[in-house]
Amino acid sequence: MFKRFQTKLLQKQVAGGYRLYTHPANASYVEKLVLSWDTRRLTQAALETLAIIAYKQPITKMSISSIRGVNSEGVVASLVLKRIVKEMGREKSPGSPILYGTSNLFLKKFGLKS
Numbered sequence: 001m002f003k004r005f006q007t008k009l010l011q012k013q014v015a016g017g018y019r020l021y022t023h024p025a026n027a028s029y030v031e032k033l034v035l036s037w038d039t040r041r042l043t044q045a046a047l048e049t050l051a052i053i054a055y056k057q058p059i060t061k062m063s064i065s066s067i068r069g070v071n072s073e074g075v076v077a078s079l080v081l082k083r084i085v086k087e088m089g090r091e092k093s094p095g096s097p098i099l100y101g102t103s104n105l106f107l108k109k110f111g112l113k114s
Contacts, residue, residue, distance in 0.1 A: 049075045050084065054106070058088040058099035076100060084109065 010021045022030050042050065049072050052064050065072045079085035080100075088101040107113065 043075075045072075045075050046079060050079060050102075050106070053079070053085055053100055054102050057101035058091075059101075060091055060097040060099060062097060064100075 008023050008026060010023055012019050012021060045068075048068060049064060052067050053059055053076075056063070056067075061073055061076050064076060076085065080087070083103055084106045085100050086103040088099045090096040091099055
């Protein structure tokens with residue numbers, strides 16, 4: 001059993017310690033697991049960020065952080081991972097920041113039509 005278990009996890013040395021990673025061959029299974037997590041249970045920060053995105057879309061992370069008064073990078077990333085928020089394109093400004101908006105899954109999960 002241990003031998004079988006070893007093929008599913010990879011051990012890598014990171015920052016003076018070790019980390020376990022899933023084997024790349026299992027990426028599709030891990031992705032399905034992560035995406036199946038209950039999206040009804042969003043943190044206060046996630047709900048706040050989602051409300052801003054829904055109201056102001058398309059919007060950049062910098063604008064979201066400015067409105068909230070705190071760095072929102074992690075929250076936006078988690079909403080994208082849950083497929084509630086998606087990249088809508090790029091702003092035509094220096095650095096071409098990504099514009100975010102709500103997805104069809106957002107509409108479905110929250111019972112909205114548009």
